[in-house]
Amino acid sequence: MDKTKIQIFDTTLRDGEQVPGCKLNKDQKLILAKELEVLGVDVIEAGFPISSPGDFDAVRAISKAAGDVTICALSRAVEKDIDAAAGAIVDARRPRIHTGIGTSDSHIKYKFNSTRDAVLERAVAAIKYAKKYVEDVEFYAEDAGRTDNEYLARICEAVIKAGATVLNIPDTTGYCLPSEYGEKIKYLVDNVTGVEKVTISTHCHNDLGLATANSIEGVINGARQIECTINGLGERAGNTSLEECVMVLRQHPYLGFDTGINTKLLNPMSRLVSEEMGMPVQPNKAIVGSNAFAHSSGIHQDGVIKKRETYEIIDPLEVGVDKSSIILTARSGRAALAYRLKELGHHITKLELDAVYSRFLEIADIQKEVIDRDLQQLMEAKEEVLAAFGNKN
Numbered sequence: 001m002d003k004t005k006i007q008i009f010d011t012t013l014r015d016g017e018q019v020p021g022c023k024l025n026k027d028q029k030l031i032l033a034k035e036l037e038v039l040g041v042d043v044i045e046a047g048f049p050i051s052s053p054g055d056f057d058a059v060r061a062i063s064k065a066a067g068d069v070t071i072c073a074l075s076r077a078v079e080k081d082i083d084a085a086a087g088a089i090v091d092a093r094r095p096r097i098h099t100g101i102g103t104s105d106s107h108i109k110y111k112f113n114s115t116r117d118a119v120l121e122r123a124v125a126a127i128k129y130a131k132k133y134v135e136d137v138e139f140y141a142e143d144a145g146r147t148d149n150e151y152l153a154r155i156c157e158a159v160i161k162a163g164a165t166v167l168n169i170p171d172t173t174g175y176c177l178p179s180e181y182g183e184k185i186k187y188l189v190d191n192v193t194g195v196e197k198v199t200i201s202t203h204c205h206n207d208l209g210l211a212t213a214n215s216i217e218g219v220i221n222g223a224r225q226i227e228c229t230i231n232g233l234g235e236r237a238g239n240t241s242l243e244e245c246v247m248v249l250r251q252h253p254y255l256g257f258d259t260g261i262n263t264k265l266l267n268p269m270s271r272l273v274s275e276e277m278g279m280p281v282q283p284n285k286a287i288v289g290s291n292a293f294a295h296s297s298g299i300h301q302d303g304v305i306k307k308r309e310t311y312e313i314i315d316p317l318e319v320g321v322d323k324s325s326i327i328l329t330a331r332s333g334r335a336a337l338a339y340r341l342k343e344l345g346h347h348i349t350k351l352e353l354d355a356v357y358s359r360f361l362e363i364a365d366i367q368k369e370v371i372d373r374d375l376q377q378l379m380e381a382k383e384e385v386l387a388a389f390g391n392k393n
């Protein structure tokens, strides 16, 4: 079956960098942008050029260095923002301006003290202004997740007429349920005149831990671009995680979608971003956490040793991890201990294993993890361990 390609719009260098303490300098941004291109993303949102001269320079440098990947710059629906965005991406082979405005009643009333009609006019004016600079203009309806669908459809229709090429429907506050977000995308597909000419994009935040689920639901209902970040970095609880979305689509091929991402680079990319930003990855993070392919309970270890697929749905090699790991703890069984001893070159009989395992449990109850050095010491004292076990039994 021919798969529909989903565009991956990476915003690690813009929304991801908004994490307190994760600010990147120009050189760091350049290094990451180059690696993102190698990873295979379709769009790099390189920054918010009006925000500081340093960010303007970084976006400019990325645009100069980029190959065929689209380089996108963020702006509010304000002319001087759009001027800065356009100036920063002038050297990009594929430049895109990303402009927009808050569309929920809450944003319209409290942020802008304005009206729906006036906000719609500002959105249209911003798109028309950005079109003077570039062909590819993406519109974001900030807080679309909490925006009335009928009004959202009206504003989307108006910006398409004004020349928008991509409609970004952000769940800015991470509020939507997957079904609700999916219905929102479907509503736009069914009710916006001209929608077939543009790409609908998801942009979900993770305040309720639903960002990946919402993005996938958006794709199932007609979105063709996902906005996401490496390691799910971003404001508050973060953005949609790139690695999760890519692997969800890959592991469920019957959905009929794929991306251009080289999945073998996912783990190295995650580590690079973590190092450059000084932001550790939580060990239990899907796909790229240090425990994502680690097994520590006896039942699971026994299964994985017999056949990896019993407890793993992804081959670690597919995402750039050498192999699954068996962590020896007080919950591990004989099979895991024998497996690790064999890997270390110790072949022991079944009877010896009983004795060594009994000593192993004593050590494991004291320590969180039994490491190779402990096993070496255990084997050096094997005769003594066997004798003590013999006396006890």
Ligand code: KIV
Binding pocket: 015, 140, 141, 142, 143, 168, 170, 171, 172, 173, 203, 205
């Ligand atoms: O979350 C959001 O709404 C955004 C927009 C600025 C695209 O990041």
Ligand code: ZN
Binding pocket: 015, 170, 172, 203, 205, 239
């Ligand atoms: Zn965002």
